[in-house]
Amino acid sequence: MKVFVPGHITSIFYPIRKNNLLKTGSRGAGVSISHGYEVTGETIDENRIKIFQNGEEVGKDESKISYEVAKEFLEDIGSGIKVEQEFQIPHGSGYGASGAGALGTALCLGKICGKTMHEAGKIAHRKEVQLEGGLGDVYPQLVGGVEIRRREGGPGYGWVDNIIADEEWKIVSASFGNLDTSDIIGDKDQSEELKKVATERIDRIVSNPNIKSLMNNSREFSNEMGFLDDFILDLLLELDEVMSIPPSMIMLGKSVFGFVQEDEIQDVKSVLERYDPIFGPIESRIDFRGARFLK
Amino acid sequence: MKVFVPGHITSIFYPIRKNNLLKTGSRGAGVSISHGYEVTGETIDENRIKIFQNGEEVGKDESKISYEVAKEFLEDIGSGIKVEQEFQIPHGSGYGASGAGALGTALCLGKICGKTMHEAGKIAHRKEVQLEGGLGDVYPQLVGGVEIRRREGGPGYGWVDNIIADEEWKIVSASFGNLDTSDIIGDKDQSEELKKVATERIDRIVSNPNIKSLMNNSREFSNEMGFLDDFILDLLLELDEVMSIPPSMIMLGKSVFGFVQEDEIQDVKSVLERYDPIFGPIESRIDFRGARFLK
Numbered sequence: 001m002k003v004f005v006p007g008h009i010t011s012i013f014y015p016i017r018k019n020n021l022l023k024t025g026s027r028g029a030g031v032s033i034s035h036g037y038e039v040t041g042e043t044i045d046e047n048r049i050k051i052f053q054n055g056e057e058v059g060k061d062e063s064k065i066s067y068e069v070a071k072e073f074l075e076d077i078g079s080g081i082k083v084e085q086e087f088q089i090p091h092g093s094g095y096g097a098s099g100a101g102a103l104g105t106a107l108c109l110g111k112i113c114g115k116t117m118h119e120a121g122k123i124a125h126r127k128e129v130q131l132e133g134g135l136g137d138v139y140p141q142l143v144g145g146v147e148i149r150r151r152e153g154g155p156g157y158g159w160v161d162n163i164i165a166d167e168e169w170k171i172v173s174a175s176f177g178n179l180d181t182s183d184i185i186g187d188k189d190q191s192e193e194l195k196k197v198a199t200e201r202i203d204r205i206v207s208n209p210n211i212k213s214l215m216n217n218s219r220e221f222s223n224e225m226g227f228l229d230d231f232i233l234d235l236l237l238e239l240d241e242v243m244s245i246p247p248s249m250i251m252l253g254k255s256v257f258g259f260v261q262e263d264e265i266q267d268v269k270s271v272l273e274r275y276d277p278i279f280g281p282i283e284s285r286i287d288f289r290g291a292r293f294l295k
Numbered sequence: 296m297k298v299f300v301p302g303h304i305t306s307i308f309y310p311i312r313k314n315n316l317l318k319t320g321s322r323g324a325g326v327s328i329s330h331g332y333e334v335t336g337e338t339i340d341e342n343r344i345k346i347f348q349n350g351e352e353v354g355k356d357e358s359k360i361s362y363e364v365a366k367e368f369l370e371d372i373g374s375g376i377k378v379e380q381e382f383q384i385p386h387g388s389g390y391g392a393s394g395a396g397a398l399g400t401a402l403c404l405g406k407i408c409g410k411t412m413h414e415a416g417k418i419a420h421r422k423e424v425q426l427e428g429g430l431g432d433v434y435p436q437l438v439g440g441v442e443i444r445r446r447e448g449g450p451g452y453g454w455v456d457n458i459i460a461d462e463e464w465k466i467v468s469a470s471f472g473n474l475d476t477s478d479i480i481g482d483k484d485q486s487e488e489l490k491k492v493a494t495e496r497i498d499r500i501v502s503n504p505n506i507k508s509l510m511n512n513s514r515e516f517s518n519e520m521g522f523l524d525d526f527i528l529d530l531l532l533e534l535d536e537v538m539s540i541p542p543s544m545i546m547l548g549k550s551v552f553g554f555v556q557e558d559e560i561q562d563v564k565s566v567l568e569r570y571d572p573i574f575g576p577i578e579s580r581i582d583f584r585g586a587r588f589l590k
Contacts, residue, residue, distance in 0.1 A: 110459070116443065116504045117457040148411065150451065159451050162412040164405070164588060209411045289439075289584045293459060 001111060002040045002294045005104045006032035006144060006287035007089040008096030008137045009173065010251040011218035012205075014198035015135050016152040021126045025152030026136035028198060028251075029163075029205055029214055032144045033171055033284035035088040037097070038294070039104025041070075043112065044080040052084040065133045066101040072123050073109040081109065090279045092178035094253025099137030102128050103291055111293070117142060118155035125154030144290030146214065148205060163209040165286055170265060173250065173257035174272040174280030176231065197224050211245060211259050218248040232256065235275050242267035255279075296406060297335045297589045300399045301327035301439060301582035302384040303391030303432045304468065305546040306513035307500075309493035310430050311447040316421045320447030321431035323493060323546075324458075324500055324509055327439045328466055328579035330383040332392070333589070334399025336365075338407065339375040347379040360428045361396040367418050368404040376404065385574045387473035389548025394432030397423050398586055406588070412437060413450035420449030439585030441509065443500060458504040460581055465560060468545065468552035469567040469575030471526065492519050506540060506554050513543040527551065530570050537562035550574075 013028030044050065049070045051063040060067045063085075070081050083105050089095035102124040110120030125138040140147045143160040151159035201217040219236070222228055228236065232249055235256060239247045247258030247268075260268050265283060272281040308323030339345065344365045346358040355362045358380075365376045378400050384390035397419040405415030420433040435442045438455040446454035496512040514531070517523055523531065527544055530551060534542045542553030542563075555563050560578060567576040 107459070114503050114505070116501060117440075117459060118445075118454075119456070119501075119504075145412075150413075155456070156445065156454050159413075161414070161450070164402070164412060166588070206411060206414075208409050209414075210409070288587065292583065293461070 003107045005100040005291045006036040021129045022154045031146045032287040037100035038086045041108025046080045050082045066105045069105045076113045093175035094250035096137035098133035121155040171284045174277035175255035177254040222249045298402045300395040300586045301331040307516045316424045317449045326441045327582040332395035333381045336403025341375045345377045361400045364400045371408040388470035389545035391432035393428035416450040466579045469572035470550035472549040517544045
């Protein structure tokens with residue numbers, strides 16, 4: 001039994017925190033991509049949780065959220081648990097890696113324990129929020145597509161709408177380093193300004209929902225909020241020269257992405273490579289289906 | 296521009312009516328299938344709504360719900376509208392044909408008018424409820440998969456969860472005549488009994504979510520509610536002999552369906568054919584993705 005969970009890129013967001021972790025989340029917009037996580041889960045005799053990432057066993061601290069997700073199933077399963085994660089996306093660069101690991105783990109173990117997709121998703125969302133992996137990746141990763149998070153929260157609480165998008169779009173992205181989310185958000189986290197700017201941009205996307213409007217508003221959002229440092233700004237301006245639809249910054253990584261037409265791909269990749277990425281450039285498709293069990 | 300909308304089979308339901316049409320719907324369970332509707336929509340100079348079904352223009356009364364959905368877009372579009380629907384599923388037999396036509400129409404015209412998937416879905420849901428096409432097809436048809444409708448209503452209001460299901464399942468179904476929904480539901484529509492029996496069965500599926508539990512509980516539900524006439528009951532009993540998972544009645548058609556393994560298909564089809572169906576037997580796959588734009 002193997003699960004695929006798409007990576008998830010957020011380009012606009014604002015956090016909403018409540019006492020109930022399932023009602024906590026973010027509003028915003030983003031896209032699920034064809035690069036992600038493949039996760040398998042099984043029961044083992046040895047009475048502990050073993051987590052492997054790309055073939056190597058990792059400690060509890062290196063896989064904290066997946067570990068805590070697995071722990072939620074321990075009593076039900078009544079023996080040990082082995083989770084194997086293979087991933088094509090980096091951690092800490094804004095690709096929703098933590099959500100993908102958590103959701104993949106929850107779905108595999110949820111299948112063993114007899115849970116629905118959304119009951120498994122709730123466990124992943126709760127642990128993501130509680131352990132500060134992220135606020136708005138898990139539900140979109142279940143739904144897939146180019147999405148607008150119109151109401152915050154996990155499955156059963158949030159509302160993930162989709163923008164109508166052509167299957168043919170390619171998404172090119174690259175990362176130039178990790179960001180500590182708290183460094184960039186800092187006291188802006190709960191600020192009225194972030195809420196106001198994001199809400200205005202989200203409303204514009206809802207009333208004119210297409211890829212161009214998504215990206216224009218995302219770019220303006222990161223500009224207005226002062227999220228773009230000189231490096232990212234230079235890169236985005238250079239990419240503008242070779243892209244018909246503006247690229248934007250991935251929230252929150254030192255990373256950029258954009259929707260690219262076939263004849264633009266090579267030029268876009270060349271620019272990205274010149275800026276010496278630590279990951280990518282990768283060329284993904286939109287993942288329209290969301291997390292799924294593979295044969 | 297062309298949209299595919301899966302057919303949708305409901306096997307358990309109870310209606311919940313509210314003043315707000317978007318909060319009105321049904322709770323229950325069912326599955327989206329690979330047979331459905333292909334719909335195209337375009338603007339035309341002639342200032343009226345033209346609807347074609349399988350190549351022939353049909354009158355307003357024969358396509359009432361799709362017509363009324365199209366009418367909602369008329370002002371925005373500012374000219375006439377032509378909608379073409381090609382379908383592989385019959386009307387009035389419980390395949391969610393009316394929802395598929397409404398949703399396909401709304402998505403095509405929604406793309407022209409700049410609406411999100413769910414804003415288009417809301418229009419289809421509202422018209423379905425208002426004109427009594429159905430209560431619980433549209434949102435599941437957007438979501439896809441084997442589903443549990445855990446909260447009634449259209450997109451943004453309802454909650455459609457999924458059962459983890461193998462891609463390999465085949466769904467075999469056939470119809471033996473149309474049913475007037477009001478004939479069979481009658482004054483049971485709002486009855487406490489329907490609500491009680493359905494809720495109990497839905498709860499059992501949520502706590503043990505798999506295909507076998509779905510079908511066992513669906514069969515029990517239709518039994519307990521007295522929905523099975525002698526013809527359908529005989530047919531289901533005969534099918535039991537050749538199926539490892541019990542088949543059930545489609546709500547609400549004089550129709551049956553079941554999840555079938557490869558080596559059972561021929562026997563199941565033979566039994567269905569002996570009962571002289573007006574439609575089918577057809578062999579579908581689960582549609583995991585839900586409504587989508589085709590190239």
